[in-house]
Amino acid sequence: MTTKGKTQNGKFKRYGNLLLLTLPAVILAFVFCYIPMSGLIMAFKEEIDLTEYDTAVQSIIMTPWSGFAQFEKLFAADSDFMRILGNTLYISVLKILLVFPIPILLAIMITEVQSRPASKAIQSIIYLPHFLSWAIVASVFETFMHPNVGALNTMLHAMGLGTVNLSDAKQFPWLMVLTTAWKDIGWSAVAYISAVLAIDQEQFEAARIDGAGKVKQIFYITLPGIAGTVAVLFIMRIGYLMDAGFEQIYAMLTPTAESTGEIIGTYIYKLAIKNGGSYALTTAAGLFNSVVGLILVVGGNLFCKKVFKRSIW
Amino acid sequence: MKKILIFMICALFAIGTFSGCNFKKTERAKVDPDADVSQKIDLKILLPYVSDSMQSNKAIPLINEITGYNTSYDQLPTGSAAETNINNLFVDKDKTYNALKLTKNQFNRYAVKAAAFADLTDVLASPKFSVMKEAISPEAWEAVTFDGKILGIPDSASNNNIDKSIIIRKDLMYKLVNERTGQPFTEVPDTLEDFVELLKAFKKSTGSNTAFSLPSNIYVVGPIAAALGIEQEWSEVNGQLTYLAEHPELQKYVDFMKQLRSEGLLDMAMQSNSFQTCAQNFAQGKSIATLSNFWEMATVDAQLEAYSKVTADCVDFAYAFENEDGEKLTWQSSGVTYVTVIPNWMAETGTHVMYYIQEKLREENFVRIVAGDLGTHYKYNSLTKEYEPLSAFAEDKTSSDHFLTGTNDNIYNKYWTQIVIKGNDNYYMQWKATNTDAFADGLKGVLNPVSFAPALETYSSHAAGMEDYFNAEITKMIYGSDASVTVDSIKAGWIAAGTQESIDEIRAWYNKTKEVNG
Numbered sequence: 001m002t003t004k005g006k007t008q009n010g011k012f013k014r015y016g017n018l019l020l021l022t023l024p025a026v027i028l029a030f031v032f033c034y035i036p037m038s039g040l041i042m043a044f045k046e047e048i049d050l051t052e053y054d055t056a057v058q059s060i061i062m063t064p065w066s067g068f069a070q071f072e073k074l075f076a077a078d079s080d081f082m083r084i085l086g087n088t089l090y091i092s093v094l095k096i097l098l099v100f101p102i103p104i105l106l107a108i109m110i111t112e113v114q115s116r117p118a119s120k121a122i123q124s125i126i127y128l129p130h131f132l133s134w135a136i137v138a139s140v141f142e143t144f145m146h147p148n149v150g151a152l153n154t155m156l157h158a159m160g161l162g163t164v165n166l167s168d169a170k171q172f173p174w175l176m177v178l179t180t181a182w183k184d185i186g187w188s189a190v191a192y193i194s195a196v197l198a199i200d201q202e203q204f205e206a207a208r209i210d211g212a213g214k215v216k217q218i219f220y221i222t223l224p225g226i227a228g229t230v231a232v233l234f235i236m237r238i239g240y241l242m243d244a245g246f247e248q249i250y251a252m253l254t255p256t257a258e259s260t261g262e263i264i265g266t267y268i269y270k271l272a273i274k275n276g277g278s279y280a281l282t283t284a285a286g287l288f289n290s291v292v293g294l295i296l297v298v299g300g301n302l303f304c305k306k307v308f309k310r311s312i313w
Numbered sequence: 314m315k316k317i318l319i320f321m322i323c324a325l326f327a328i329g330t331f332s333g334c335n336f337k338k339t340e341r342a343k344v345d346p347d348a349d350v351s352q353k354i355d356l357k358i359l360l361p362y363v364s365d366s367m368q369s370n371k372a373i374p375l376i377n378e379i380t381g382y383n384t385s386y387d388q389l390p391t392g393s394a395a396e397t398n399i400n401n402l403f404v405d406k407d408k409t410y411n412a413l414k415l416t417k418n419q420f421n422r423y424a425v426k427a428a429a430f431a432d433l434t435d436v437l438a439s440p441k442f443s444v445m446k447e448a449i450s451p452e453a454w455e456a457v458t459f460d461g462k463i464l465g466i467p468d469s470a471s472n473n474n475i476d477k478s479i480i481i482r483k484d485l486m487y488k489l490v491n492e493r494t495g496q497p498f499t500e501v502p503d504t505l506e507d508f509v510e511l512l513k514a515f516k517k518s519t520g521s522n523t524a525f526s527l528p529s530n531i532y533v534v535g536p537i538a539a540a541l542g543i544e545q546e547w548s549e550v551n552g553q554l555t556y557l558a559e560h561p562e563l564q565k566y567v568d569f570m571k572q573l574r575s576e577g578l579l580d581m582a583m584q585s586n587s588f589q590t591c592a593q594n595f596a597q598g599k600s601i602a603t604l605s606n607f608w609e610m611a612t613v614d615a616q617l618e619a620y621s622k623v624t625a626d627c628v629d630f631a632y633a634f635e636n637e638d639g640e641k642l643t644w645q646s647s648g649v650t651y652v653t654v655i656p657n658w659m660a661e662t663g664t665h666v667m668y669y670i671q672e673k674l675r676e677e678n679f680v681r682i683v684a685g686d687l688g689t690h691y692k693y694n695s696l697t698k699e700y701e702p703l704s705a706f707a708e709d710k711t712s713s714d715h716f717l718t719g720t721n722d723n724i725y726n727k728y729w730t731q732i733v734i735k736g737n738d739n740y741y742m743q744w745k746a747t748n749t750d751a752f753a754d755g756l757k758g759v760l761n762p763v764s765f766a767p768a769l770e771t772y773s774s775h776a777a778g779m780e781d782y783f784n785a786e787i788t789k790m791i792y793g794s795d796a797s798v799t800v801d802s803i804k805a806g807w808i809a810a811g812t813q814e815s816i817d818e819i820r821a822w823y824n825k826t827k828e829v830n831g
Contacts, residue, residue, distance in 0.1 A: 050403070051403050051423075051427055052426070052427040054337075054339055058336045147581060147585065166585065255786070255793070256789050259789075259795055273400055
């Protein structure tokens with residue numbers, strides 16, 4: 001056995017029992033993430049009637065294979081899938097570009113608040129929307145932005161300005177970004193606040209002694225200090241690029257906004273549940289979604305490794 | 314982890330390859346009419362959404378008393394969440410419920426699946442269940458028959474009602490002048506031209522952009538479509554059964570609605586409007602017209618009281634407009650509305666469910682559930698020779714019809730029209746105007762020819778998708794700005810959403826039915 005092998009063996013003997021702590025997470029991941037993946041074979045089957053055999057698994061297994069027919073159907077010229085893929089990416093990229101940086105700024109601002117009670121109060125207030133379900137948030141915003149009776153539009157009309165309308169295809173993606181920001185920036189800031197607080201305070205003191213102002217402290221200490229956290233969260237966010245926010249969009253989408261608002265998640269739901277269970281086609285769409293997501297995560301990790309010298313693996 | 318994943322996939326392939334031949338297709342179970350039911354079991358039934366206070370509904374103890382079964386009920390959520398729940402229930406073969414009450418569309422969708430519902434044909438052929446068999450009309454039984462097997466117990470519409478009518482604030486209307494005739498409006502408009510004039514006069518007088526306000530679930534306005542030649546959602550055009558999407562007059566309807574839009578008469582917030590919002594606009598005098606189902610009049614009345622201190626007496630009904638031939642036609646509802654089914658995997662307890670349903674369908678029991686007890690909930694008026702509700706009816710019988718599992722078609726209409734509808738003054742007001750007075754005024758109700766259609770192999774799987782597609786596209790066309798949506802694109806997309814095969818299938822059923830019925 002090599003020296004490295006011996007060292008690892010020794011480490012395992014000494015700390016191996018700690019691995020037991022990961023067991024619940026491993027079991028959960030296996031049961032809820034890995035076992036369901038076997039259902040991906042549905043993407044290569046003909047349309048499936050899940051009630052045909054005694055169990056859904058039997059029905060899946062017994063349905064004849066169809067090769068890549070479901071993918072061909074998905075990408076057929078008369079299919080809406082490419083437009084929907086475009087919508088998904090557009091909304092997701094908008095969210096990353098516009099919403100991702102805000103919690104970083106917010107975290108820096110909150111940690112700069114000198115009064116501890118005020119800082120705590122601000123944190124609590126901005127977290128709160130995160131705990132509301134999208135169904136409630138959608139209902140609140142629909143009422144708030146109702147073209148005729150909504151408070152926002154009543155105010156805008158009084159000021160002689162235009163109308164904000166969730167049913168307007170041009171406005172819909174931007175309104176999704178806005179409502180996401182309202183709901184989630186407070187919660188997203190938590191990780192950054194912890195990261196900022198974890199920076200050694202002596203660095204700030206040294207910088208102050210050297211004459212660095214607040215802005216310079218932020219640029220030369222705070223931002224580099226939280227770069228690792230930013231990188232990790234960015235890579236994780238990239239992994240969700242293909243999920244532009246199913247619950248949010250499902251709750252807010254109207255027919256006239258479909259041309260810009262329909263995303264892969266709502267499309268799959270419509271096909272799988274509302275329109276009588278096209279499981280094979282929707283699994284194909286889901287698999288495509290996941291493969292692209294995986295490529296993006298790997299790509300994001302590489303990007304962060306090169307640019308920020310930080311990565312998850 | 315990669316190894317585990319590869320192993321799992323290989324294992325599944327192996328199972329599929331080597332053990333697959335041992336899997337047998339689930340066969341449709343039959344409910345045994347002669348099963349031993351001497352030991353009564355507790356029954357659990359899943360209903361569509363009733364109300365938040367469903368569990369305290371007085372129908373439950375009454376049904377327990379009548380049937381001798383201890384029953385409990387769950388209800389589905391509203392909207393598309395109900396579809397998810399039902400879907401999960403069938404995929405899991407959930408054994409929680411002995412019976413399910415589904416809408417007719419849900420029934421159709423699952424009836425064509427291999428073995429979703431137990432076969433009731435044999436049990437209904439048994440003399441033990443003759444009361445049930447005879448209580449329900451033959452056409453309703455036909456509507457729940459698939460592949461020669463009866464798969465459910467149908468609830469038929471209480472009456473061939475005209476559910477919807479355009480309601481108009483006549484107190485506001487009397488103050489307006491019809492510019493076309495130069496005369497003040499004294500009656501609700503009979504023609505679409507006068508209806509437009511009324512909306513224009515209202516807009517001119519108030520500056521409101523919401524003269525005609527519609528809720529988000531109204532995609533096609535029946536009274537307007539009927540006046541423009543679209544007599545029903547499905548109608549016969551040149552000898553062929555035709556859906557709205559393919560109707561030759563659809564362009565005319567779209568043009569009319571777009572004219573309202575271009576003149577600023579149509580509430581453009583339709584997609585954000587609940588009926589509550591429309592009723593609020595109507596009550597606040599921001600709209601002079603909206604579309605209401607007769608059971609929504611209580612909401613209208615409450616809103617009028619709250620915002621304008623007036624009652625529903627200030628409402629009048631434009632239930633139809635004259636068509637090119639001077640006739641007034643409107644859409645009338647009919648057919649099977651709900652179907653109670655026994656899940657295939659619960660067929661063993663199916664005989665209990667059948668006895669439970671049969672007891673509810675016995676004439677005397679059915680009347681008690683729907684209308685209550687003579688002397689307590691209703692009385693007999695010897696002068697009019699009709700039954701009339703008493704005050705206890707409203708207290709005890711609210712929503713009791715939601716607990717029906719099958720309707721006694723021989724008596725339902727009589728008790729419903731004489732008691733149930735009169736049990737709520739607001740409902741009755743619109744119902745009477747549009748279902749009694751209007752017919753005396755020459756109105757012709759048009760029934761949907763597919764309202765009694767059974768589940769069809771291909772069509773039933775696609776029907777919901779086709780309807781959703783049409784509703785979304787017509788909304789885009791009238792309220793949206795996407796110029797690529799046209800009547801032709803709707804027609805093509807609708808066919809693609811359902812396949813020509815499924816459309817041919819429902820046409821073949823219709824032609825065959827027409828031939829049989831002469």
